[in-house]
Amino acid sequence: MKTMLRLLVLGVLLSLAHCAAPDGHRSEERVAARVQPLAGLPFVSAEFPVDSAPVRQLNPAAPLLDVAANDDGYLLTFAINGLTLVRWNAASGSATTLATLPGASVSAAHAVAVGSGWLLVYQRGTRYSVTVAADGTVSTPTAVPGTCQNGITGLARSPTTALLTDGCGVGVLLDLTGQLLMTFFLVPPLDPQNPPLRVAARRRVAARRRMAARRRMAARRATRGTTWEIVR
Numbered sequence: 001m002k003t004m005l006r007l008l009v010l011g012v013l014l015s016l017a018h019c020a021a022p023d024g025h026r027s028e029e030r031v032a033a034r035v036q037p038l039a040g041l042p043f044v045s046a047e048f049p050v051d052s053a054p055v056r057q058l059n060p061a062a063p064l065l066d067v068a069a070n071d072d073g074y075l076l077t078f079a080i081n082g083l084t085l086v087r088w089n090a091a092s093g094s095a096t097t098l099a100t101l102p103g104a105s106v107s108a109a110h111a112v113a114v115g116s117g118w119l120l121v122y123q124r125g126t127r128y129s130v131t132v133a134a135d136g137t138v139s140t141p142t143a144v145p146g147t148c149q150n151g152i153t154g155l156a157r158s159p160t161t162a163l164l165t166d167g168c169g170v171g172v173l174l175d176l177t178g179q180l181l182m183t184f185f186l187v188p189p190l191d192p193q194n195p196p197l198r199v200a201a202r203r204r205v206a207a208r209r210r211m212a213a214r215r216r217m218a219a220r221r222a223t224r225g226t227t228w229e230i231v232r
Helices: 002-020 024-034 197-231
Strands: 064-070 073-078 083-088 095-101 108-114 117-124 126-132 142-144 152-157 161-166 170-175 180-185
Touching (some): 073 117, 083 117, 095 126, 108 152, 117 152
Parallel strands (some): 064 108
Antiparallel strands (some): 064 073, 073 083, 083 095, 108 117, 117 126, 126 142, 152 161, 161 170, 170 180
């Protein structure tokens, strides 16, 4: 009797173990039955926004501020996206963007070649100078003195320095890295049509003296002629 009970219990345990064991075929069927195609296009949840790079729009009306040249070609400075420097090859006609200085609009800019790169001075409210390497690397802007409302009129260089001028007659001497050396006033030449007051006064006095001398000479001649007639 005890043997029969043990066999019965063993059979029940084996049945329970077989039911608990995983059936690979049935599991694959269950997973396959639950796979369904997406109902719509993939999207990013608004809870996880993605910042996309800003798209820069070309403005055909943006002014060309300056043209400079070196041995590698020409540098065109445009008031686009702040300030955009374009390198143009006259032989091939190809143009490539060398560098961009983002920010507020620029009212004036001038560049001169320094080796294979450039020294650039621009006015964005305040004047700044930067150096631009041949690979487009731009240095940290350096403030340049000057507040003339007539703006920048020119930038030229010597072998060791660069001279910046404005419409108010002020000169700013820089080294070839854009650092300030000195400022001074540019003395204009004399205008023959609009001489200074002192020069004009002197000329008027001289003219009066010449006129008086001519009158005295004419009076003497007249007197000599009258005396000769009386003697005769």
